[in-house]
Amino acid sequence: MTRLRRVGLALFAPVLAVLVAAVISSAVMAALQVDPVRVFQVMFDFGSTPDEQVTALVVILNRAIPLFLAGLAVAIAFRMGLFNIGVEGQYRLATIVAAAVGAAIVLPGPLHVLVIVLVAMAVGALWAGIVAVLKVTRGVSEVISSIMLNFIALGTASYLLTGPFRGSAPGASIVATKDLPESGWLPGINGVFSALGLVSPPRELYGFLPLAIIAGVAISVLLNRTRFGFDLKASGMSPSAASASGVDARAMVIKTMLLSGAIAGLIGLPDLLGKTHSYTTDFTAGLGFLGIAVALLGRNRPGGIALAALLFAFLDRSLVPLQIASYPASVVTIIQGTIVLAVVIANEIARRIARRQAERSSVLPAAAGPGAGGGGPGTGPTTPADDTDERQGAQA
Amino acid sequence: MMKTAALLLAGSLALAACASSQNNSSASGSSSSGSSAGGNLKIGVAYDTGGRGDKSFNDSAYAGIQAAVKQHGGKFTELSPNADASNRADLLTQLADQGYNPIIAVGFAYSDVLGGVAKQYPNVTFAQVDGAAAALKTQPAPNNFTGLLFAENEGSFLAGVAAALKTTAGHIGFVGGVDTPLIKKFEAGYIAGAKAVNPKIKIDSQYISPAGDFSGFNDPAKGKIVAAGMYDGGADIVYHAAGGSGLGVFKAAAAANKLAIGVDSDQYQTVGDPALQAVILTSMLKRVDNAVQKFIGDFVDKKVTGGKDVINDLKSDGVGLATSGGKIDDIKTQIDQYRAKIISGEIKVPVTP
Numbered sequence: 001m002t003r004l005r006r007v008g009l010a011l012f013a014p015v016l017a018v019l020v021a022a023v024i025s026s027a028v029m030a031a032l033q034v035d036p037v038r039v040f041q042v043m044f045d046f047g048s049t050p051d052e053q054v055t056a057l058v059v060i061l062n063r064a065i066p067l068f069l070a071g072l073a074v075a076i077a078f079r080m081g082l083f084n085i086g087v088e089g090q091y092r093l094a095t096i097v098a099a100a101v102g103a104a105i106v107l108p109g110p111l112h113v114l115v116i117v118l119v120a121m122a123v124g125a126l127w128a129g130i131v132a133v134l135k136v137t138r139g140v141s142e143v144i145s146s147i148m149l150n151f152i153a154l155g156t157a158s159y160l161l162t163g164p165f166r167g168s169a170p171g172a173s174i175v176a177t178k179d180l181p182e183s184g185w186l187p188g189i190n191g192v193f194s195a196l197g198l199v200s201p202p203r204e205l206y207g208f209l210p211l212a213i214i215a216g217v218a219i220s221v222l223l224n225r226t227r228f229g230f231d232l233k234a235s236g237m238s239p240s241a242a243s244a245s246g247v248d249a250r251a252m253v254i255k256t257m258l259l260s261g262a263i264a265g266l267i268g269l270p271d272l273l274g275k276t277h278s279y280t281t282d283f284t285a286g287l288g289f290l291g292i293a294v295a296l297l298g299r300n301r302p303g304g305i306a307l308a309a310l311l312f313a314f315l316d317r318s319l320v321p322l323q324i325a326s327y328p329a330s331v332v333t334i335i336q337g338t339i340v341l342a343v344v345i346a347n348e349i350a351r352r353i354a355r356r357q358a359e360r361s362s363v364l365p366a367a368a369g370p371g372a373g374g375g376g377p378g379t380g381p382t383t384p385a386d387d388t389d390e391r392q393g394a395q396a
Numbered sequence: 397m398m399k400t401a402a403l404l405l406a407g408s409l410a411l412a413a414c415a416s417s418q419n420n421s422s423a424s425g426s427s428s429s430g431s432s433a434g435g436n437l438k439i440g441v442a443y444d445t446g447g448r449g450d451k452s453f454n455d456s457a458y459a460g461i462q463a464a465v466k467q468h469g470g471k472f473t474e475l476s477p478n479a480d481a482s483n484r485a486d487l488l489t490q491l492a493d494q495g496y497n498p499i500i501a502v503g504f505a506y507s508d509v510l511g512g513v514a515k516q517y518p519n520v521t522f523a524q525v526d527g528a529a530a531a532l533k534t535q536p537a538p539n540n541f542t543g544l545l546f547a548e549n550e551g552s553f554l555a556g557v558a559a560a561l562k563t564t565a566g567h568i569g570f571v572g573g574v575d576t577p578l579i580k581k582f583e584a585g586y587i588a589g590a591k592a593v594n595p596k597i598k599i600d601s602q603y604i605s606p607a608g609d610f611s612g613f614n615d616p617a618k619g620k621i622v623a624a625g626m627y628d629g630g631a632d633i634v635y636h637a638a639g640g641s642g643l644g645v646f647k648a649a650a651a652a653n654k655l656a657i658g659v660d661s662d663q664y665q666t667v668g669d670p671a672l673q674a675v676i677l678t679s680m681l682k683r684v685d686n687a688v689q690k691f692i693g694d695f696v697d698k699k700v701t702g703g704k705d706v707i708n709d710l711k712s713d714g715v716g717l718a719t720s721g722g723k724i725d726d727i728k729t730q731i732d733q734y735r736a737k738i739i740s741g742e743i744k745v746p747v748t749p
Contacts, residue, residue, distance in 0.1 A: 052493055059486055158606035162575070173504035173531055173578050175607050202516050203489075271482075281576065281608040282505050284482040316478055320490045323475045333479075 070291025086146030088288025089153025095268030128261025437470025444503030556589025
């Protein structure tokens with residue numbers, strides 16, 4: 001019963017957000033005299049031939065993998081009440097350094113990929129570590145420093161790309177690092193489709209998918225099954241309570257940011273190892289910011305983030321068929337925007353419901369009056385690690 | 397309090413990441429005048445980031461397709477990439493799956509994916525504006541691919557000539573959108589042209605965003621700041637090769653009561669604001685429209701050879717200077733002299749500054 005209620009509460013906010021977003025965007029479409037039903041039909045139409053359908057699936061999955069990693073990176077810091085807005089800079093810098101290192105060395109297959117992955121994680125962690133050090137030694141808000149470090153990271157990446165790491169011919173329109181040797185590629189895993197009895201599409205499913213799943217499971221175990229995870233969440237729920245119980249808050253900030261940055265370093269790798277094989281001026285940008293939205297929608301839990309990443313990837317894919325069917329692509333932008341807004345509001349509503357339940361159940365045994373119900377907005381820090389109250393509700 | 401503010405900030409950043417500049421990117425034009433190839437021509441267009449409505453490069457491609465459809469009949473569908481332009485390959489494959497042929501990709505950024513797509517659909521004819529066959533990742537270039545290239549340096553040379561002849565301060569400027577080799581080509585021609593007229597001329601050059609950050613093509617606010625800095629510093633004519641950011645350059649010119657030179661389209665015609673029209677000396681025309689229209693014409697006549705590039709230069713009127721507004725009518729003879737020298741090969745215009 002309590003478990004059911006807990007699951008219900010966890011699902012309540014995102015499902016409500018997606019529904020509200022669907023209703024609002026339908027209303028906007030109707031106001032623009034676009035038939036929302038037809039639009040949703042087009043979005044769910046994956047094509048007529050099996051080839052097209054499986055390709056659509058691959059497109060969604062390939063897009064969801066980096067989004068999932070981005071959401072995961074943001075969520076780890078979120079769970080401790082830290083806003084790592086610097087994921088964008090962390091992954092861009094990590095990707096270019098990993099690409100350059102990967103192109104400079106030759107190792108047997110799996111080892112080569114492993115080195116690239118480790119370099120990317122190290123660079124991402126290092127960049128996020130600057131934020132953490134500034135916070136614990138000088139009290140600089142991580143929000144400000146991580147945003148500013150984004151600009152520095154992009155500038156640095158740009159300098160490295162056009163300077164020391166440049167591998168493309170002079171005068172080429174797209175400036176790129178040197179291509180990774182083939183031993184550094186992560187081949188696609190379209191074999192999965194054949195194994196499932198589906199056609200193998202012309203597009204390769206990223207071989208990074210299993211690695212991303214491992215990262216998600218590892219983070220989940222770390223958060224829920226280890227002392228470190230407990231300390232992290234405790235610090236997020238109440239820094240003062242955590243430090244009173246012996247958690248070193250400063251060390252936790254540094255460890256958490258390093259972990260968040262290390263995961264952020266992975267974001268560019270599915271594309272780098274599976275498709276582009278080099279970092280270019282045209283490398284996908286903005287995933288770090290999208291990760292914030294994905295983490296919010298996924299309520300900072302690996303499973304939720306995976307679903308949120310799939311939803312965003314699905315919306316992204318539908319841009320193309322919508323345009324082909326002569327519907328404005330901005331429909332998808334509206335849906336994405338309203339989801340983000342709605343999820344913030346829905347999370348807050350869920351938090352209040354949970355708090356009210358917790359208060360009622362803790363108050364009832366003491367037979368106190370209804371006067372205690374007015375916890376009121378504005379009391380207490382509104383951290384995104386909003387499961388404090390939910391846990392209390394579940395325990396009750 | 398701090399946390400709430402931070403959350404709002406994070407939310408707005410996330411929203412900004414979601415928001416893309418896909419304006420009205422899906423008007424399917426169709427008409428059938430019933431000429432030679434008949435109405436079964438299905439043209440697919442995939443724009444560069446910014447999409448249609450940039451009053452520049454993408455719009456010029458659109459004009460060419462419209463003209464081609466008027467001439468040959470048929471219909472077309474136009475697509476814009478998503479905000480981070482990660483779905484370029486999907487734009488092309490989905491157009492091909494839906495039976496569009498020919499498919500025209502606008503912008504050099506398609507080079508990474510176009511080779512593979514062209515190979516996957518050998519029966520579809522592809523063209524890429526600004527894309528060289530040699531730049532494809534699949535080599536040798538598939539023979540269903542044609543690169544439509546332009547001699548931007550030659551057109552920019554004439555823009556430099558016009559600026560050097562018209563400046564009273566002996567000081568001009570250049571604003572590039574993004575620090576890429578393509579935009580460097582504009583800068584190189586412009587500097588060479590200005591120096592050909594006046595070797596001692598002072599030229600400020602600045603790029604809005606560094607390589608790898610494509611925001612510089614779509615950031616009028618920054619374009620305005622950069623250009624305003626140049627006008628404050630004494631320049632009286634600024635040439636921009638900055639796509640959508642150019643609007644900011646014009647606004648800075650209007651604020652400083654100085655002049656600016658447009659790019660790609662005849663921006664005197666497209667800017668749509670008399671106050672800004674007044675500051676546009678001329679525009680360096682990059683006739684993407686002509687090139688696209690001609691390519692579709694060749695496709696209809698089955699004259700596309702493929703596997704190589706078509707170069708549009710001064711000689712073929714692929715680049716040039718706009719005369720709308722009449723502000724360079726008095727220096728027409730000098731400009732024409734330089735034009736003739738470039739066409740004859742007497743002047744070799746550099747491609748890097």
